[in-house]
Amino acid sequence: MARQTRRAAGEFAGLERIRQAERLHLSRRLHDQAGPQLCSAALVAEALRSTLEAPTPQQQALLAKIESVLGEAIEEIRTLSYAVAPDLAVRCGLEGALRLLARACGAGLEWKGAPQPLPPERAEALCSLVRDALFALGYGAEAPRMQVSPAQIRIRAASSVNEDIRLALEQSAREAQLGFRWKSHAGRTAIEILPGVES
Numbered sequence: 537m538a539r540q541t542r543r544a545a546g547e548f549a550g551l552e553r554i555r556q557a558e559r560l561h562l563s564r565r566l567h568d569q570a571g572p573q574l575c576s577a578a579l580v581a582e583a584l585r586s587t588l589e590a591p592t593p594q595q596q597a598l599l600a601k602i603e604s605v606l607g608e609a610i611e612e613i614r615t616l617s618y619a620v621a622p623d624l625a626v627r628c629g630l631e632g633a634l635r636l637l638a639r640a641c642g643a644g645l646e647w648k649g650a651p652q653p654l655p656p657e658r659a660e661a662l663c664s665l666v667r668d669a670l671f672a673l674g675y676g677a678e679a680p681r682m683q684v685s686p687a688q689i690r691i692r693a694a695s696s697v698n699e700d701i702r703l704a705l706e707q708s709a710r711e712a713q714l715g716f717r718w719k720s721h722a723g724r725t726a727i728e729i730l731p732g733v734e735s
Contacts, residue, residue, distance in 0.1 A: 566617035574613060578606040615640045619667065625659035633663045634689070638682050641670035648685040651731045661712030662731055666691070668708065669727050672701050688715075689729045696723050 581602045588595060618624060619640035624633040631650045638645040654662060666682075666689060673680045673693035680693035702718055705727070709716030715730025 563617050563621040566613050566620070571610060571613045571617065574606055574610045578603060578610065581606065622664075623660065624667075625663045626656055630654065630659045630662070633659075634666060634682075634684055637663065637667050637670060641667075641674050642679045643670055643674070643691070644679060644681040646681070646683040648683065650686065651684065651689065652686055654731055658712060658714070658731070661708070662689075662714060662729065665705065665708050665712060665714060665716075665729055669705060669729070672697050672705070673725055673727070687730065687732070689731070691727045691729075692725070694724050696720055696725055 581599060585591070585599050591599070615636060618628065618636055621627065624636070627633075628636055630653070634651075635645065635647075637643075651662070669691050670680055670682065673691060673695055678694045680691055680695075683690040683692075697720070702720075706716055706718070709729065715728075715732070717728040717730070719726045
């Protein structure tokens with residue numbers, strides 16, 4: 537039995553390293569390729585504006601719309617680039633990371649106070665668990681809601697998640713020595729992550 541437990545823990549750790557490498561790859565692709573391409577498109581739109589001698593109101597409105605959409609896309613790429621990066625808590629601090637994850641996942645955020653300070657490794661594990669929970673619950677009929685307080689992070693959504701995802705989230709919480717509670721009823725799910733309590 538102990539051998540199977542060690543083997544399962546090793547497999548979990550290996551999968552986690554693969555996920556971290558994948559997140560780093562996605563973050564770099566978003567930041568180093570998609571972001572600059574959108575910035576280039578914004579510069580082309582600006583150059584087009586300067587080449588028009590006397591733009592009509594319709595042309596001005598279209599260019600303004602293009603520039604606005606490109607600006608929003610650039611900000612979204614920047615947010616997603618940070619959100620998927622494996623070292624989010626180190627880069628943004630725990631509070632900044634949690635706020636960014638809520639924004640990146642389209643979750644409503646109720647901030648009642650920052651979680652207690654955690655060592656960098658546990659803060660990163662907390663952010664990873666919150667990210668996974670938000671992504672798992674973010675595809676329901678409505679956006680998830682996240683409530684952050686010093687004692688816990690509560691995520692609620694009008695969606696259900698299959699048993700495999702629940703077990704993976706519980707395993708992640710155990711590995712990170714974070715408390716974890718899960719409730720699901722009538723198509724609604726609530727997850728509580730307790731930074732100061734081991735599950």
